[in-house]
Amino acid sequence: MKLSTKGKYGLYAMVFLAQHDGEGPQSLKAIADLGLPEQYLEQLLGALRRAGLVTTVRGAQGGYQLAADPGDITVLDIIDAMEGPVNFSDCLSAPKNACPRGENCPTRGVWEYLTVKINDLLKGVSLKDMVENNVSLQVEGENE
Amino acid sequence: MKLSTKGKYGLYAMVFLAQHDGEGPQSLKAIADLGLPEQYLEQLLGALRRAGLVTTVRGAQGGYQLAADPGDITVLDIIDAMEGPVNFSDCLSAPKNACPRGENCPTRGVWEYLTVKINDLLKGVSLKDMVENNVSLQVEGENE
């Protein structure tokens, strides 16, 4: 289980925008200077815009900026926009009785459980957390 | 972020073996009757064997069986064997200063955090839990 470069590049770009939040639009070139392929990144930023996570200013001096407060944009938002929703099994999106294994399939519950839990995890980290380096293994909500 | 069929088929097969634990070796054909492509499954079971999760009996009346108690085999073991370890970024396996972003990369902590947390999640579900349908959103270790 790994993250695609799409997800990673998207997150890098969003962190960059968070770091420059309030400084006006950041050009594609400036973001790509992080070491990301410029033309590929352009596609990804298009997806982020269509997902409502960034706004753009076209034309000279234009660029990209966050569409919301860094504290209100989470890793989940970004991963969802870049890779589609976390999905461990298509059987979850199908009606229960459509599954050839029937309703008491012993794995269905696990797919549900893991999907919900991982979504919670991703939702728990915002861009603000990241730029403030607030993410550690003892963050909020811990009990182990 | 999704699970490959490798991971899913592997888990289906292991649950089947757990359901028939103690009944002697189960043939590939019997497992494939779950609706999985037989020759592909054979590869996967080979990987599970090499990972030490199943043992095999060759020859007529042979087959596969769990190498350990169902309570001692977790979803993590199976996913790791099928897809390799959960890995959100290669920068984690490299030394800290090998990363071109330097030591204070704001995403590195997130990769670490998510990797550990997801591993914990997967480790928390055993085959025993699954066959007993013990997996729900209120399982052990909850505090939200």
Add this chain to the structure above:
DNA sequence: TTAATTCCGACTTAATTTATCGGATTTCCG
């Protein structure tokens, strides 16, 4: 008007996933 910049669809290439095939080996059982 020009240069900077995003936007967009089509295309290419590379990598990975998902198988399939053919035969070698092992072992039960009559």
Add this chain to the structure above:
DNA sequence: CGGAAATCCGATAAATTAAGTCGGAATTAA
């Protein structure tokens, strides 16, 4: 002993997805 039932294994093929490239249209500040 011989045949059938199985696993084992390396190679290959097909399909899908990921990753990256290209060329040009549209927009806008200066």
